[in-house]
Amino acid sequence: MIPAADSRAADDKIISIHDLKFIYPGGVQALSGVSLDIRRGEYVAIVGGNGSGKTTLAKNIMGLLRPTSGTVLVNGTAVAGQRIASIAHIVGYAFQNPDHQLFCSTVWEEVRFGPQNLGYPADDMDARVEHALRSMDLMSVKARPPFSLTLSERRRVSIASVIAMDPEVLIFDEPTTGLDMRESEALMASIARLNSEGKTVILITHDMKLVAKHAKRVVVMSEGKVILDSDPAGVFSDLEVLLASKLMPPPVVRLAYRLSTRGVPRDVLSPEELVLRIMMARGDFR
Amino acid sequence: MTGFVDLYTEGDTVLHRMDPRVKIFAVLMLTLLILMISSLVHLLILLAFIALLVALGRAPFSKVSLALRFVLRVMIMIVILWPIFDPSGTPVLATLGPVRITEPGVMRGITNAVRICCLATVWYVLMFTTPQRDLVRALVKLGVRFDFGLTLSIALRFLPTFSATVESIKDAQRARGMEFDKGSPLRRSRNYISVLIPTIISALRTADTLSLALQSRAYGARRHRTYLRELKMRASDGVALAVVVAAFVMPAVAKFFLKVPV
Structure with a gap:
């Protein structure tokens, strides 16, 4: 029994990256030695300033870029020898700009495109597409041309088209760019639901409010390296590292910092928590 | 990230400073010259001259080799295919079924490969040393x-x-x-x-x-445009113009009036 449990623990790593280096053909070194393990069902935010290597890392996981050196294992198999189409069974990648993938004449066909490419059986195709559309709240626009939709809807179509392929890992590259607050909250709630259903979520962003609210683990990147890998509270308490990576903690964390001289602890992540901590500091519960 | 490379490289050489109108004119003249010359030896001399221009423009090796790799492929194709489709003349070097390879055919293949190389390189010199905006500016100035x-x-x-x-x-x-x-x-x-x-x-x-x-930004608000950078011909441009015209006229006269093979 014990060896079985051990092998399960090893299997638990859905993505395993070891000393990954990547240099673009032009000579720019985008990744200089990244090592990272991501376990099944995790919700990981990858944060960092522009040009820190976030997207290059994600493209290496997807197999769109091939390591200059080092290894990327997806589900225990090296990405290096695999076709992108076979990696797509396990990893789904929602690109930053939905307009870079939409081309079909209806939303329904658009979402069908991925599973069709992967050769999923035709008999459950409709159920698959419908499930993806429902999870992104798109059933009402399923017959419309994708290009006639709003940016928020187009982004959700592009995410649904990835969900329909039913990958275990979902990579979201800046999913809330250009969305207003309500749209972005609705989208983040859908992503959280996918995570609670068992999907491994990798969120690439520089929106620290999203990170504070949703991520259970934060990987901070700077100049092609992982400089911090911790839970959100741990990351936000390390102000020096954050500033070095051109990031700013969310407003509520910054407020907690200012109040720390008055006895409020620094590891606060939400306004509700801050209110509670202030009340505790004032002795309201005594 | 991949695919497209701008051939132009920033620099301050004689060729970079030359008026783009003169450069365009010079390249056109040299193109005519290359098309006119039919002697392999003369073409090779011309190629040496163009190579000198590339060196004068200080184009970086990486871009030159990128450009030449493409030309080289075309040249190899010409050298192989030309004798097969042009079997005229004697002596016959080889016969492979219906295909006849003759010595003049091979020579013409080599000559045309060198000609293509000359043509491509002369235009590359223009691309290496002239920013796109200057090319466009010159065209606008030319009407x-x-x-x-x-x-x-x-x-x-x-x-x-x-x-x-x-x-x-x-x-x-x-x-x-x-x-x-x-x-x-x-x-x-x-x-x-x-x-x-x-x-x-x-x-x-x-x-x-x-x-x-x-x-x-009020594009087209006025019919008559003024320009921030005016093109001006300098003495050195005049010299370059004279050299190019002479380089074209002398062999042209030799070929068409004196009937000297060039």
Whole structure:
């Protein structure tokens, strides 16, 4: 029994990256030695300033870029020898700009495109597409041309088209760019639901409010390296590292910092928590 | 990130400083000269001269080799194919079934390969040493309408941008399991619809935004434009012009009036 449990623990790593280096053909070194393990069902935010290597890392996981050196294992198999189409069974990648993938004449066909490419059986195709559309709240626009939709809807179509392929890992590259607050909250709630259903979520962003609210683990990147890998509270308490990576903690964390001289602890992540901590500091519960 | 390379390299050589109108004229003259000359030896002398121009323009080795790799491929094709399709003359060097290889055929193949090399390199010299905006500026000064000039320079400016967009679109479709090189030739060309449509739509959106941006900066408000940078011919440009004209006229006179083979 014990060896079985051990092998399960090893299997638990859905993505395993070891000393990954990547240099673009032009000579720019985008990744200089990244090592990272991501376990099944995790919700990981990858944060960092522009040009820190976030997207290059994600493209290496997807197999769109091939390591200059080092290894990327997806589900225990090296990405290096695999076709992108076979990696797509396990990893789904929602690109930053939905307009870079939409081309079909209806939303329904658009979402069908991925599973069709992967050769999923035709008999459950409709159920698959419908499930993806429902999870992104798109059933009402399923017959419309994708290009006639709003940016928020187009982004959700592009995410649904990835969900329909039913990958275990979902990579979201800046999913809330250009969305207003309500749209972005609705989208983040859908992503959280996918995570609670068992999907491994990798969120690439520089929106620290999203990170504070949703991520259970934060990987901070700077100049092609992982400089911090911790839970959100741990990351936000390390102000020096954050500033070095051109990031700013969310407003509520910054407020907690200012109040720390008055006895409020620094590891606060939400306004509700801050209110509670202030009340505790004032002795309201005594 | 991949694909498109601007051949121009910043520099301050004689060729960089030359008036772009003179450069365009010189390249046209040299093109005529290359097409006129039929002697291999003379073409090789001309090639040496053009190589000198490349050195004078201080084009970096990486770009020269990139440009030459392409030319070299064409040259090899010509040297191989020319004798096969041009079997005239004697002596016959080899006969392979219906194919006859003759010595003049081989010579003509080599001559034309060198000619292609001369032609390509002379235009590369222009590209290596002249920024696109200067080329467009020269065309406008030579009488091309400014609108066309602007359209041309916008088109050139957006080539690398679109090349990047196409790569990004291909990545997005690959991530959705699309394999572009799979299936029959028909299937393969149909695969590219998934790239073509987003590319066209992205181009239209860009054009729309760009035209608004131009209008908001009062493009076309006045009929007569003034220019921040005026082109001026200098003494050195005159010298260059004289050299090029002489280099063309002398062999032309020799060939067509004195009937000397060149």
